[in-house]
Amino acid sequence: MSKPPLVPFATPGIGHALHIWQNPLKFFSAAARTAPLSRIKIGWKDACLVSNHELLYQILVPDAKKYDKGIQYERARAMLGNGVLLAEGDFHFRQRRLMQPMFNKPSVNDYINAMHTYSTAMVDSWADRDVVELYPEFYRLATQVVIDTLFSTKMSHQDVELVRRQMPIVIAGIEKRGALPPKLFDTIPTRENRAFYAAISDLRRLGDRLVDERLGMSRGSRSHTDLMDVLTETDDAVTRRDNDRAQILNEFLTFLTAGSETTPSAIAWSCYLLGRHPEIQEQVRDEVAGFDSGSSDVTAILKLPLLQAVVKEALRLYPPVWALGRRTIQPTVLGGYALPTGTQVFYSVYSVQRDRDVYDAPNxxxxxxxxDDAKKYPRTAFLPFGAGIRNCIGEHFAWIEISIAIVNILQRYELSLQPGQTVPPAAMGALVPGNLPMRLRRLVSR
Ligand code: HEM
Structure with a gap:
């Protein structure tokens, strides 16, 4: 078996690293046109790029055990240690099994009050404003929600702002380092490198303090069993040993990162698309009129068809986790090519979810x-939360959080863009709208 076709325009010595560094979204989208499975060069090393949904699904589900998480995730270890996102093998399995109940429906019901309260406070704070820069608002919301619900901790304004300032630096740095020849970049003391490591230190220090504060709380001060209880109170000796103080910090930072870097993007893109399509916005507003998003049976929100279709379409067009990777840990065959052990495979969910062979009018x-046509689309072609044993543990949490926020917004405001305003996506780790000033018109209650 020969090698997959090489994506054009590799530069001798650095391969495609510069293209990826400069505009990863553009590069991955253009490279997707080379072949469903193509080859790119990171420095002198070959890596693969998957742009086809069936091959991607094969990696994530039936062949999952033939891969580990690979180079991008290795770069994240300085921040997240061996938290559940990066853990491998039996250790991952034990941590995931321990945590899973906190993300099942009954537990997520315990989080609804906090999701509703924070998102109501957010929309109330817009009352006197005509234009709001939305993305930072959603970032604050998601950060407060994830830490309050899973760790019963109310973050101060300063702490939230520190996360908002430093986390994107870390995430963008991890992403870029994943596409560069190993170590080369880290050894040069650039301003960017110093900012990256300073941001990691700030966030780990913050996490350390918040973990201490949470561990010092009395049981009676919490409204529900939280993830920290689950990590610290297990009867199982192996799991207790696994979750020492250092590992608890890793998990805290993992959830802080996973919760704050993803849902804001999904809420923001949903609002942007509704701003661009006022007629659909009006239909969703009719659908959610009178819906009580603070009610304890808020799962009914997942049955509002148009609202859910809007969020799903936003997640298809702008998947927050738009590109990821894996690495083979044994000789593996993919798309008819033999991949030796240690082959890095990148994939672009963004390209897969805009494949014109699958979706009509994909853009x-x-x-x-x-x-109307949900059954027409293979489920392997919609993977914003991943799939298989490493899928997103927070998927249900995220759907509820996103839906509550949008209901609260649409019940109070009409959203519109400036005339002619378009918002190109920026791949800053997560796929985010760079600037998203949105005009708000306060609605009289209906
Ligand atoms: C729209 C929102 C979200 C999106 C698009 C998203 C996407 C993803 C994806 C694609 C993965 C799989 C990564 C891989 O295959 O390598 C993942 C994993 C994960 N997500 Fe999310 N996520 C979202 C929200 C959340 C939230 C709110 C939380 C926590 C409350 C969370 C926690 C995690 C964790 C801990 C993992 C690692 C799971 C494991 O490896 O077992 N995510 N997420």
């Missing part, structure tokens, strides 16, 4: 497709 916002 258009058509939420109705998920109502």
């Amino acid at each position: 258009e916002f058509r939420p109705q497709r998920w109502i």
Whole structure:
């Protein structure tokens, strides 16, 4: 078996690293046109790029055990240690099994009050403003929600701002380092490198303090069993040994990162698309009129068809976790090519979810497709939360959080963009709208 076709424009010595560094989204989207499985060069080393949904699904589900998480994730260890996102093998399995109940429906019901309260406070704070820069608002919301619900800790304004300032530096740094020849970049004392390591130190220090504060709380001060209880109170000796103080900090930082870097993007893109499509916005507003997003049975929110279709279509067009990777840990065959052990495989969920062989009008916002034609689309072609044993543990949490926020917004405001305003996606780790000033018109209650 020969090698997969090489994506054009590799530069001798650095390969495609510069293209990826400069504009990863553009590079991955252009490279997707080379072949469903193509080859790129990171420095002098070959890596693969998967742009086809069936091959991606094969990696994530049936062949999952043939891969580890690979180079991008290795770069994240300085921040997240061996938290559940990066853990491998039996250790991952034990941590995931321990935590899973906190993300099942009954537990997520315990988080609804906090999700509703923070998102109501957010929309109330916009009352006197005509234009709001939305993304930072959603970032604060998601950060407070994830730490309050899972660790019963109310973050101060300063702490939230520190996360908002430093976390994107860390995430973008990890992403870029994943596409560079190992170690080369880290050894040069650039301003960017110093900022990256300073941001990691700040966030780990913050996490350390918040973990101490949480561990010092009395049981009676919490409204529900939280993730920290689960990590610290297990009867199982092996799991207790696994979750020493250092590992608890790793898990805290893992959830801080995973919770704050993803849902803001999904809420923001949903609002952007509704701002661009006022007629759909009006239909969703009619659907959510009178819905009580603070009620304890808020799972009914997941049955509001148009709202869910809008969020799904936003996640298809702008998947927050838009590109990821894996690495083979044994000789593996993929797409008819033999991949030796240690082959790095990148994949672009963004390209897969805009594949014109799967989706008609793939670049258009058509939420109705998920109502009229949902069965037409293979589930392997919609993977914003990943799939298989490493899928997103927070998927249900995220759907509820995103839906509550959008309901609260649409019940109070009409959203519109400035005339002619378009917002190109920026791949800053997560796929985020760079600037998203949105005009708000306060609605009289209906
Ligand atoms: C729209 C929101 C979200 C998106 C698009 C998203 C996406 C993803 C994806 C694609 C993965 C799999 C990564 C891989 O295969 O390598 C993942 C894993 C994970 N997510 Fe999310 N996520 C979201 C929200 C959340 C939230 C709110 C939390 C926590 C409350 C969370 C916690 C995690 C954790 C801990 C993992 C690692 C799971 C494991 O490896 O067992 N995510 N997420």
